[in-house]
Amino acid sequence: MLKGFFNVPAPINEPVYSYAPGTNERALLKAAIAEARAQEIDVPMCIGGEEVRTENKAKLTPPHDHQHVLGYYSQGTKQHVKDAINAALAAKNDWENLPWEQRAAIFLKAAELISTKYRYKLNAATMLGQSKNPYQAEIDSACEIIDFLRFNVKYMSEIYQQQPPANSKGIWNRLEQRPLEGFVFALTPFNFTAIAGNLPTCVAMMGNVVVWKPSNTQIYSANVLMQIFKEAGLPDGVINLVYVSGPDAGDVIFKHPDFAGIHFTGSTGVFQDIWKTIGENIH
Numbered sequence: 001m002l003k004g005f006f007n008v009p010a011p012i013n014e015p016v017y018s019y020a021p022g023t024n025e026r027a028l029l030k031a032a033i034a035e036a037r038a039q040e041i042d043v044p045m046c047i048g049g050e051e052v053r054t055e056n057k058a059k060l061t062p063p064h065d066h067q068h069v070l071g072y073y074s075q076g077t078k079q080h081v082k083d084a085i086n087a088a089l090a091a092k093n094d095w096e097n098l099p100w101e102q103r104a105a106i107f108l109k110a111a112e113l114i115s116t117k118y119r120y121k122l123n124a125a126t127m128l129g130q131s132k133n134p135y136q137a138e139i140d141s142a143c144e145i146i147d148f149l150r151f152n153v154k155y156m157s158e159i160y161q162q163q164p165p166a167n168s169k170g171i172w173n174r175l176e177q178r179p180l181e182g183f184v185f186a187l188t189p190f191n192f193t194a195i196a197g198n199l200p201t202c203v204a205m206m207g208n209v210v211v212w213k214p215s216n217t218q219i220y221s222a223n224v225l226m227q228i229f230k231e232a233g234l235p236d237g238v239i240n241l242v243y244v245s246g247p248d249a250g251d252v253i254f255k256h257p258d259f260a261g262i263h264f265t266g267s268t269g270v271f272q273d274i275w276k277t278i279g280e281n282i283h
Contacts, residue, residue: 006101008157009108011150014115014143019134025120029134032120036128041071043223045080045243048087049236052080058243060220063131070128073219076244081211081252084240088183088209089258091237096179096207098235100160104153107205110232111149114142122224126193129220137193141221144194152202159206179207182260185253186239187246187274188222189265190215197225199263200239208260210239213249250274254281 017025043060044051057072095103114122119142126132126141164173186200200212214222226241242249253259254277262278264271 006157008101008104008153009150011147011154014146014150016135016143017138019138026134028120029123032124033127036070036121036124037068039071040069041223043071043073043219043243045074045076045084046226046230046239046241047080047084048090048240049230052076052083054080058216060129062128063217070220073216073223073243076242076248078244078248078252080242081244081249084211084242085183085253085256085258087237087240088211091235092179092183092209095204095209095235095238098207100156100207103205103207104156106229106233107149107201108153110201110228110234111146113228113232114146114149118224118228122193122221122228125221125224130190130193130218141193144192145197145225148194148198149201152198152205156205177206179209180260182256182258184208184210184261184263185249185259186210186212187249187262187264187266188212188214188218190217192265193218193221193225195265196222199265201229203261203263204234204238209237211249211253212239212241213244213246214241216243219243246270250277254278 017023019026019029042053044053046052052074054074054076056075058075059072060070062068062070122141123134123137126137127134132140160177163175166173184203186203188196188199196214196218200210204210222241229239254274262274264274
């Protein structure tokens with residue numbers, strides 16, 4: 001294997017587009033919204049890189065327009081959670097042993113795809129699925145998620161560069177970072193597409209494998225994010241996206257011997273319930 005000391009691109013905050021009248025971005029965003037509203041999509045889960053659908057469908061509607069149907073998503077079961085865990089663990093060895101700069105390149109590619117090819121599709125999905133206006137979507141599902149991905153690559157390289165000093169002559173102290181044992185559960189909120197994308201990707205960037213459960217009211221844009229990650233080159237099984245109830249997910253995950261960590265943004269009450277369950281199962 002070829003070796004080298006690699007310097008990652010210096011991250012710069014993604015420019016915020018204005019969407020002012022007459023601008024090109026305004027026209028492209030309006031076209032993306034019109035295209036999304038003109039169709040009803042069938043949103044699958046993604047387990048081990050495979051699209052997984054069930055007969056149990058739930059509607060996706062804009063919070064500001066309940067009569068309009070954007071599509072339907074497949075509701076999963078405890079078995080789908082188990083399948084997602086198995087897929088994550090199957091992908092773990094190859095992923096954690098992939099050179100860190102190759103993991104970094106995947107997420108830098110995802111940032112570039114959001115900045116260019118998918119900017120308006122992802123913003124439109126956030127506007128329709130989470131009732132944001134153009135400016136709110138732009139700073140969330142474009143600029144913030146792009147910044148998360150680019151800055152996290154920089155932070156990852158800084159973590160790997162941290163090394164202990166030699167304590168005495170002839171001694172070389174070295175520190176190697178490794179991912180957690182097992183899988184990480186990413187439980188993401190309804191209100192920010194950027195947070196929903198960041199919680200699974202930042203841990204995956206460090207070599208972890210992930211089971212990702214988004215809020216039901218963020219599934220529409222989560223589906224676009226997963227498309228982007230796959231197009232960027234994310235290997236199958238590294239991030240597994242499931243649409244299940246919180247109790248079903250928790251009942252399987254928090255009892256699993258390979259559960260290694262949770263990355264969560266949500267209410268204090270839900271966090272306290274999760275923490276209590278983890279504590280009861282710590283043995």
